[in-house]
Amino acid sequence: MGQLTKIRPAQAGTPEVVLPLGRILPGDCVAAMRSLPTASVDLVFADPPYNLQLGGDLNRPDGSHVDAVTDHWDQFDSFKAYDDFTRDWLTEARRVLKPDGALWVIGSYHNIYRVGAILQDLGFWLLNDIVWRKSNPMPNFRGTRFTNAHETLLWASQGEKAKYHFNYRAMKTLNDELQMRSDWVLPICSGQERLKEGGTKVHPTQKPEALLYRVLLATTEKGDVVLDPFFGTGTTGAVAKRLGRQWIGCEREQGYRDAAYKRIEKELPLDESAISTMQSRKEQPRVAFGAVVEAGLIPPGTELFDKKRQWRATVRADGSLESGKETGSIHHVGKTLQGAPSCNGWTFWHMERDGEVKPIDAARQMYLLAVED
Amino acid sequence: MGQLTKIRPAQAGTPEVVLPLGRILPGDCVAAMRSLPTASVDLVFADPPYNLQLGGDLNRPDGSHVDAVTDHWDQFDSFKAYDDFTRDWLTEARRVLKPDGALWVIGSYHNIYRVGAILQDLGFWLLNDIVWRKSNPMPNFRGTRFTNAHETLLWASQGEKAKYHFNYRAMKTLNDELQMRSDWVLPICSGQERLKEGGTKVHPTQKPEALLYRVLLATTEKGDVVLDPFFGTGTTGAVAKRLGRQWIGCEREQGYRDAAYKRIEKELPLDESAISTMQSRKEQPRVAFGAVVEAGLIPPGTELFDKKRQWRATVRADGSLESGKETGSIHHVGKTLQGAPSCNGWTFWHMERDGEVKPIDAARQMYLLAVED
DNA sequence: TCGTTTCGTGAATCGTATG
DNA sequence: ACATACGATTCACGAAACG
Numbered sequence: 001m002g003q004l005t006k007i008r009p010a011q012a013g014t015p016e017v018v019l020p021l022g023r024i025l026p027g028d029c030v031a032a033m034r035s036l037p038t039a040s041v042d043l044v045f046a047d048p049p050y051n052l053q054l055g056g057d058l059n060r061p062d063g064s065h066v067d068a069v070t071d072h073w074d075q076f077d078s079f080k081a082y083d084d085f086t087r088d089w090l091t092e093a094r095r096v097l098k099p100d101g102a103l104w105v106i107g108s109y110h111n112i113y114r115v116g117a118i119l120q121d122l123g124f125w126l127l128n129d130i131v132w133r134k135s136n137p138m139p140n141f142r143g144t145r146f147t148n149a150h151e152t153l154l155w156a157s158q159g160e161k162a163k164y165h166f167n168y169r170a171m172k173t174l175n176d177e178l179q180m181r182s183d184w185v186l187p188i189c190s191g192q193e194r195l196k197e198g199g200t201k202v203h204p205t206q207k208p209e210a211l212l213y214r215v216l217l218a219t220t221e222k223g224d225v226v227l228d229p230f231f232g233t234g235t236t237g238a239v240a241k242r243l244g245r246q247w248i249g250c251e252r253e254q255g256y257r258d259a260a261y262k263r264i265e266k267e268l269p270l271d272e273s274a275i276s277t278m279q280s281r282k283e284q285p286r287v288a289f290g291a292v293v294e295a296g297l298i299p300p301g302t303e304l305f306d307k308k309r310q311w312r313a314t315v316r317a318d319g320s321l322e323s324g325k326e327t328g329s330i331h332h333v334g335k336t337l338q339g340a341p342s343c344n345g346w347t348f349w350h351m352e353r354d355g356e357v358k359p360i361d362a363a364r365q366m367y368l369l370a371v372e373d
Numbered sequence: 374m375g376q377l378t379k380i381r382p383a384q385a386g387t388p389e390v391v392l393p394l395g396r397i398l399p400g401d402c403v404a405a406m407r408s409l410p411t412a413s414v415d416l417v418f419a420d421p422p423y424n425l426q427l428g429g430d431l432n433r434p435d436g437s438h439v440d441a442v443t444d445h446w447d448q449f450d451s452f453k454a455y456d457d458f459t460r461d462w463l464t465e466a467r468r469v470l471k472p473d474g475a476l477w478v479i480g481s482y483h484n485i486y487r488v489g490a491i492l493q494d495l496g497f498w499l500l501n502d503i504v505w506r507k508s509n510p511m512p513n514f515r516g517t518r519f520t521n522a523h524e525t526l527l528w529a530s531q532g533e534k535a536k537y538h539f540n541y542r543a544m545k546t547l548n549d550e551l552q553m554r555s556d557w558v559l560p561i562c563s564g565q566e567r568l569k570e571g572g573t574k575v576h577p578t579q580k581p582e583a584l585l586y587r588v589l590l591a592t593t594e595k596g597d598v599v600l601d602p603f604f605g606t607g608t609t610g611a612v613a614k615r616l617g618r619q620w621i622g623c624e625r626e627q628g629y630r631d632a633a634y635k636r637i638e639k640e641l642p643l644d645e646s647a648i649s650t651m652q653s654r655k656e657q658p659r660v661a662f663g664a665v666v667e668a669g670l671i672p673p674g675t676e677l678f679d680k681k682r683q684w685r686a687t688v689r690a691d692g693s694l695e696s697g698k699e700t701g702s703i704h705h706v707g708k709t710l711q712g713a714p715s716c717n718g719w720t721f722w723h724m725e726r727d728g729e730v731k732p733i734d735a736a737r738q739m740y741l742l743a744v745e746d
Numbered sequence: 747t748c749g750t751t752t753c754g755t756g757a758a759t760c761g762t763a764t765g
Numbered sequence: 766a767c768a769t770a771c772g773a774t775t776c777a778c779g780a781a782a783c784g
Contacts, residue, residue: 053759060755061774063713069757079493109502109527110759113493116486120452128519129482131504133556134756139775140552142760143541143653146501146528146591147776149554151757154482155519160448168516179513181522183506183556188756191779205757218519499759533759541774552775654773704772717772751783756776764770 021225021246022264024237024257029229029250033092041248042165042224044093045104045215045236047207049074050111051082060141069204073252079114086111086118089229094122096227100163102127102219106153106207116154124156127164131183132211136190153211155219164219170318171218174290180218186210193296195233195259202259203233210294212239217317220245222275234260238267242300243317244275274300274316289330289345289360290319297363304330304349304360311337313349321349330360394598394619395637397610397630402602402623406465414621415538415597417466418477418588418609420580421459423484455484459491462602467495469600473536475500475592479526479580489527497529500537504556505584509563526584528592537592543650544591553591559583568606568632575632576606585612593618595648607633611640617648660737662703662718663692668743670736677703677722677733684710686722694722703733 019040025032052074058066076082093103103124105115120126130153137149157164171180186208193209195202212235220226222244228236231249233256240247241264251257292298293315300317313323313333321333328336330345346361392413398405466476476497478488493499503526510522530537544553559581566582568575585608593599595617601609604622606629613620614637624630665671666688673690686696686706694706701709703718719734 050757051759052757054757055759057714058758058760059714059774063711063715064754065714066758066760067755074757108757108759109489109499110757112502113486113489113499113527116482117490120486123448126482126486128521129485129525130519131506131523131556133504133506136756136777137554138756138758139777140758140760141775142758143545143552143774144760145539145758146503146544147552147554148501148758150504150556152502154486166517171519172516179516179520181510181520183504183523187778190756190777194756201756659771702771704770715772717774719772749784751781753781754779756778761773762771765768 019225020248024231024234024249024251024260026254026257027252030088030092032250033089033096033229036096036248038095039098040225041096041227042098042101043104043220043226044097044101045212045226045228046089046093047106047205047230047232048086048089048111048115050108051076052110058141066141071204082111083114083118086115087122090119090122093227093229094124094158097158099158100165101158102164103156104153104215104219106151108148108151112152112154119154119156123159125158125160125162127155127157128182129154133183133185135185135187137188153215165221167218173318173320174214174217174294176291184214195263203256206233207235209235209239210296212236213243213294216240216243216245231260232256234264237264241267242270244269270300270317271314273314273322276316292363292367293317293319295367297367298351298360302351304351306348307350392598393621397604397607397622397624397633399627399630400625403461403465405623406462406469406602409469409621411468412471413598414469414600415471415474416477416593416599417470417474418585418599418601419462419466420479420578420603420605421462421484421488422603423480452487456487456491459488460495463492463495466600466602467497467531470531472531473538474531475537476529477526477588479505479524481521481524485525485527492527492529496532498531498533498535500528500530501555502527506556506558508558508560510561538594540591540650542653546651547587547590557587568636576629579606580608582608582612585609586616589613589616589618590650604633605629607637610637614640615643617642657741660740661692665736665740666690666692668740670740671724671733675724677724679721680723
């Protein structure tokens with residue numbers, strides 16, 4: 001795991017510097033970032049402590065105890081202390097980012113307003129705020145407020161006039177040929193995806209991979225370098241590796257670093273063809289097959305075939321198919337291969353799963369059950 | 374339209390002050406709010422401007438006036454000016470609010486992070502951030518970013534320990550018996566609701582009445598006073614009148630004031646019965662278990678048990694329970710037997726009646742019906 | 747084997763009145 | 766100020782247990 005790569009820094013005349021790709025830098029993230037050269041990474045994704053400021057214990061109506069985030073890394077003495085911390089890491093992130101790089105930060109109402117204001121003060125330019133609408137949030141057990149059912153992501157460029165990357169077509173493809181909106185409905189991280197050690201969660205705030213999948217697909221290119229200053233158990237690294245992006249992490253806790261390395265080791269990069277995203281307007285899928293892919297129900301790279309196994313195609317990361325020279329939506333590729341006037345890709349294409357052959361429509365049904373709100 | 378009401382200010386010894394209910398105060402909102410007594414309104418709803426062409430609203434830190442037309446400032450100056458403006462009106466709003474009053478602010482990513490941070494700095498305590506998810510947003514025509522499909526509302530109390538009002542039951546009822554979440558899906562203001570004059574919009578950012586309806590129903594009581602410092606064409610006033618709330622507005626533009634008065638004039642208050650909402654049990658009269666026993670609804674000697682028949686207890690004549698060595702209130706005995714942190718005896722304990730097993734809460738409901746008349 | 751029920755749990759700023 | 770008593774309050778999903 002890990003490789004050292006010589007990169008050419010932005011300023012001419014400075015010596016070549018080594019970039020620790022695929023490495024998790026130990027210790028404080030500000031110090032760690034100081035060791036990285038200026039203008040060397042394409043994207044920063046940051047999931048900083050939220051400064052939750054929780055009071056006493058909380059019990060569910062059935063009397064069971066709620067396992068809260070009480071870790072020391074989320075404890076700050078005051079807003080001032082949190083602001084100083086935020087300004088420090090944002091400043092380093094800004095230095096390390098390329099001029100056409102971008103920053104993502106995720107947070108909740110406890111911290112995101114402070115992060116957003118400081119980020120603007122430092123010269124970052126907000127491109128969007130994104131709402132992650134959780135399909136299965138924790139309820140408000142006491143009936144005291146509205147159920148806190150979302151978190152917020154900020155997406156910012158280096159400045160008002162700065163360039164940035166946005167894969168508009170890939171996002172539109174992923175969203176059933178409608179423009180991707182600023183509100184994303186995704187489930188929280190649970191089930192098989194949640195890292196556990198002896199039955200207990202390894203990290204209290206592990207993020208769902210689908211979230212990172214959408215962020216990286218939307219705002220990076222293949223081969224780009226992604227830096228995560230609060231790496232945790234490495235969701236960013238895992239998804240980056242899968243999507244053919246390079247990554248660097250910072251993480252203070254050795255336990256998290258160990259878990260992350262182990263997790264990313266197991267992750268397999270997707271095929272070149274699965275990663276390539278839609279560029280042409282002519283290759284438009286007509287349905288939200290992309291959402292089913294994103295949800296992990298049909299992983300990119302999966303081989304699809306018709307019932308008679310006459311035709312086959314490969315699923316790509318943005319929910320398009322590739323079959324030889326043919327690319328496009330599940331419907332388009334099915335239609336073209338057969339030379340038919342039309343084709344319902346959902347029933348035409350099949351996949352093998354646990355030794356069983358099923359139409360991909362089965363995955364759509366599962367997705368609908370999962371995301372329905 | 375409009376009435377003058379004498380209210381008793383919070384501080385004893387100060388003379389009675391007139392509260393301009395149903396009036397739109399002209400001029401700058403900070404000056405207008407200064408004319409209102411301290412701790413006199415129950416709710417502030419604010420939809421502040423966030424373009425930086427604020428003209429008369431903006432002053433520099435040294436007090437000098439900013440002329441938006443002729444002055445050229447850089448990004449830092451404009452943030453500073455906006456922050457000063459925000460701090461000014463929030464400070465006045467805070468003074469005018471009752472100790473158990475609350476504040477709502479709506480904004481977009483251009484301004485809401487500054488507003489949120491300043492609001493926290495002033496001592497307001499965030500209760501929720503609410504996402505208004507627009508069902509029909511304006512598309513991003515150039516395909517350069519995600520479709521900006523939401524706005525953000527902040528709901529804050531006067532402080533960490535401050536009381537506030539939340540009609541939990543009303544919100545749950547409004548949401549088909551599920552807790553109301555922090556993401557609200559509502560259409561933008563259009564069609565018949567949109568005020569127009571000769572085919573053109575009267576106000577560029579008129580908010581949908583459904584948004585105010587939910588805000589006022591959730592966080593005010595009938596008769597409460599609602600202040601809107603950026604009244605515009607009076608959506609807040611119209612919905613307040615409909616729901617039987619009092620209102621005060623501030624608005625600089627005479628054209629908007631005229632349109633608002635005209636609009637609110639036409640608005641009809643709903644019937645008393647239509648306004649009344651589902652009441653939580655908290656607001657029902659308290660019933661002592663002893664009174665239910667005394668009334669003969671649960672005779673002394675009755676055997677009580679939990680749903681799984683794991684525990685049992687006997688009702689005594691004074692309304693206490695006995696279970697082995699444990700004696701005490703229905704709550705205390707339930708709590709102690711289970712070793713739980715707390716227990717609601719009304720729903721925990723059951724009894725058999727006419728061959729049916731029912732929670733003893735059923736007896737409390739019968740008691741309430743009996744004493745009501 | 748399969749459908750049904752139960753149980754556990756998730757970034758949560760989660761009470762109020764009385765003495 | 767603090768302690769005590771009363772009693773109000775949950776949604777979705779996945780895994781395990783059950784029949």
